[in-house]
Amino acid sequence: MVTVIDGKGLIYGRLASYVADQILAGEEVVVLNAEQIIITGDPAEIFKDFKHKVEIGEAASRRKGPFYPRRADLLFKRCVRGMIPWMTTTGREAFRRLHVFVGTPKQFNDAEVQVPETAKKAINCKYVTLGQISEHLGSNVR
Template sequence: MIIDGKDLVLGRLASFAAKRLLEGEHVTVVNSEQVVISGRKEATFDVYDAWLEVRNLTNPRKGPFHLKRPEELVRRAIRGMLPFDKPKGRAAYRCLRVYIGVPRELASKEIQTLPEASLERLGTRRFIRIEALSKHLGGKF
């Protein structure tokens, strides 16, 4: 299943994808930079800035490793909805692919959208795109 992430709410997209992955399907998300997070831009930036400050003082090379690219942020949100500490969750996570834009090999295939996760159903104008969040965090893509 190939899902177009343009104007889809991150949490709703992630829960839908996680459910399909646990059912054994292969899920591919394209246009991950166009996924949105609901809420005020400043509040979202504050949450992610605080998350960036978490670090290991004894040896920073051991983590935590902070993701900044749009496809990594979407992939990590989906991983958060999987039982990743169990073999079933890890196997499902391996069936997930996330891309910025639409790769050439997927351009000719049928790409679906999710009306139940659409930005139009949000009912608010306060949202931020993953692309803007990634640029704020220092992601280079």
């Protein structure tokens, strides 16, 4: 059974924890529109934090990482990876059941899309989307 989730307007951490629970339970999860996932908070601080993570593992200065992604779909996958036991076989197998896309591929146009209630929130504060962060980090995928 494949669960298809539309990430448009959902909260980053809440959605990541929901997805982590689902993949650890053996469910295959597909997240669409990763560039429209929202991170709440001061945009300047969020940009600074993500830029710092990328600069720590710059390939030009360090060869061993940690290598941090710049694309919106990979940023979300990295967040989910932090919520599962990555160093175990169970965690690695669970991570393989997660598929994240920027936009909506053709094969999922007619799919039944779910929107988890736990990842929704009325937003009345400052926020940034993963697409804006990705653009700030220099990704070419939009």
